[in-house]
Amino acid sequence: MAILGGGVSGLAFADAAGVPAVIFEKEDRVGGLCRSFESHGLYHDIGPHIVFSGAQERTDFMRALTPMTRHKRSNQILHRNRFVRYPFENQLSALPDSERDWCLDTFLNNPHRELPAENMLSFFLGVFGEGITRTYLEPYNRKIWKLDPVQMDIQMVERIPRPPDEHIVRSAAGEDIEGYTHQLHFWYPTDGGIESMVRGLAARGKEYVDVRTQAPVERVEIGSSGEFTVISGGSRAHFPSLVNTIPLHELVPRIRPQAPPDVIEALHRLRYNSIHVTVLNVDEDGLGPHFAIMIPSPNVSFHRVSKLDFLGPAYSIAGTSTLLAETTFRPDETTVSIPKEVSSQVIQSLEHLGLVPADSVNFCETRTFPYAYVVYDLHHRRNTDRVLTWLDSIGILSLGRFGRFEYINSDAAIATARAAGAAFAGNHGPTATPT
Numbered sequence: 001m002a003i004l005g006g007g008v009s010g011l012a013f014a015d016a017a018g019v020p021a022v023i024f025e026k027e028d029r030v031g032g033l034c035r036s037f038e039s040h041g042l043y044h045d046i047g048p049h050i051v052f053s054g055a056q057e058r059t060d061f062m063r064a065l066t067p068m069t070r071h072k073r074s075n076q077i078l079h080r081n082r083f084v085r086y087p088f089e090n091q092l093s094a095l096p097d098s099e100r101d102w103c104l105d106t107f108l109n110n111p112h113r114e115l116p117a118e119n120m121l122s123f124f125l126g127v128f129g130e131g132i133t134r135t136y137l138e139p140y141n142r143k144i145w146k147l148d149p150v151q152m153d154i155q156m157v158e159r160i161p162r163p164p165d166e167h168i169v170r171s172a173a174g175e176d177i178e179g180y181t182h183q184l185h186f187w188y189p190t191d192g193g194i195e196s197m198v199r200g201l202a203a204r205g206k207e208y209v210d211v212r213t214q215a216p217v218e219r220v221e222i223g224s225s226g227e228f229t230v231i232s233g234g235s236r237a238h239f240p241s242l243v244n245t246i247p248l249h250e251l252v253p254r255i256r257p258q259a260p261p262d263v264i265e266a267l268h269r270l271r272y273n274s275i276h277v278t279v280l281n282v283d284e285d286g287l288g289p290h291f292a293i294m295i296p297s298p299n300v301s302f303h304r305v306s307k308l309d310f311l312g313p314a315y316s317i318a319g320t321s322t323l324l325a326e327t328t329f330r331p332d333e334t335t336v337s338i339p340k341e342v343s344s345q346v347i348q349s350l351e352h353l354g355l356v357p358a359d360s361v362n363f364c365e366t367r368t369f370p371y372a373y374v375v376y377d378l379h380h381r382r383n384t385d386r387v388l389t390w391l392d393s394i395g396i397l398s399l400g401r402f403g404r405f406e407y408i409n410s411d412a413a414i415a416t417a418r419a420a421g422a423a424f425a426g427n428h429g430p431t432a433t434p435t
């Protein structure tokens with residue numbers, strides 16, 4: 001069979017299916033968004049990829065792929081030059097008094113509470129009230145998604161529970177409250193960045209998987225009996241079955257016969273954001289002992305800066321700190337900056353925020369990735385379903401973050417692909433039984 005894309009979804013599917021398969025991957029190595037990059041001897045990810053899951057068996061599977069270290073979350077939100085512990089609603093006492101009182105009062109006496117959540121903004125207002133929403137949730141989400149939360153649907157947030165009144169009252173009074181406890185502890189590879197987990201995954205399917213790197217899929221032809229021809233590097237290979245994990249925007253235009261016009265239209269309406277990832281090493285910083293700092297201010301280009309030293313000695317150079325800033329942008333923006341400009345912007349903003357003196361920067365590099373975040377606008381579900389239904393009708397199972405066009409982390413990408421691979425093995429007879 002053919003598997004398009006060698007990210008964790010393609011690798012996990014191949015492992016669980018246990019049948020002879022060819023993986024076509026356009027980059028020089030597998031891993032996709034879970035690749036790590038080396039700068040001056042230190043590894044960093046496309047935004048730090050922490051390992052956690054609401055489902056214990058998913059965490060266990062990932063942890064078994066490479067040695068990992070357990071960490072306790074220490075994240076902050078930078079609000080008006082003050083650190084507020086993440087999640088924001090659990091440390092209202094860190095806010096200026098008037099804002100703290102506004103957040104508490106509008107949480108307890110919330111006229112939005114009983115109103116239906118029609119979009120992300122009305123969901124936040126109903127669950128958290130006007131103060132917490134306007135002070136943090138709305139500006140931070142607007143910044144990551146590059147879209148007004150009024151224009152986003154609630155698929156991504158609908159499972160967030162309303163915090164108990166008592167927690168918010170205690171948080172305003174200055175008591176220590178922990179929220180989102182399923183991600184309070186997380187795991188991270190002890191060395192080599194998240195890509196070392198990918199290497200563990202790739203090693204599992206070794207005997208029966210032919211991984212072809214630098215093999216971009218140029219075209220997929222569907223034969224009259226439903227068989228597939230994959231054209232890559234000018235050569236043609238034939239397969240009875242095909243699973244996709246490359247972004248829908250990359251796959252659909254390459255399929256022949258072409259998709260019907262309404263599928264193409266739905267595809268063009270699917271929105272996603274790209275990302276600049278800037279790594280910098282500095283002699284001094286004001287991030288304290290924390291891992292990640294969220295920055296909702298619209299005047300700062302990046303939304304999060306993380307201190308990689310937090311992840312252990314393999315991610316640290318003695319006497320310095322290594323930081324990673326993430327800046328999302330819309331792929332259709334006309335003002336997309338070149339990496340050098342992004343690096344200078346990040347340094348300037350860090351200095352302006354009082355987090356890093358500009359003359360303490362030892363090195364700074366920016367890398368850009370076109371597919372980072374699926375954007376759940378109000379038509380996301382309908383348009384995604386249209387494209388997936390068509391792929392299904394021509395016998396293509398599409399998986400993965402941009403292959404299903406869902407905001408999923410690597411735990412869900414791996415688990416879903418493994419389940420699909422096991423189902424495929426059940427129908428086609430595995431040559432190996434994955435454990």
Ligand SMILES: Cc1cc2nc3c(=O)[nH]c(=O)nc-3n(C[C@H](O)[C@H](O)[C@H](O)COP(=O)(O)OP(=O)(O)OC[C@H]3O[C@@H](n4cnc5c(N)ncnc54)[C@H](O)[C@@H]3O)c2cc1C
Pocket residue numbers: 004005006007008009010024025026027030031032033034046047048049050051052215216217218245246247250275326371372373399400401402403408409410411413
């Ligand atoms: C900024 C950021 C932070 C994240 N943080 C976390 C985190 O903390 N924890 C976590 O678990 N997850 C995190 N994730 C999510 C995680 O990276 C993804 O869920 C996961 O890597 C998706 O894997 P995938 O295989 O589905 O897709 P991808 O990794 O996108 O794989 C698709 C593959 O297809 C290849 N491809 C594309 N076009 C072609 C073509 N024409 N021919 C051949 N190959 C092609 C690509 O090169 C790629 O290798 C984060 C993601 C981002 C962007």
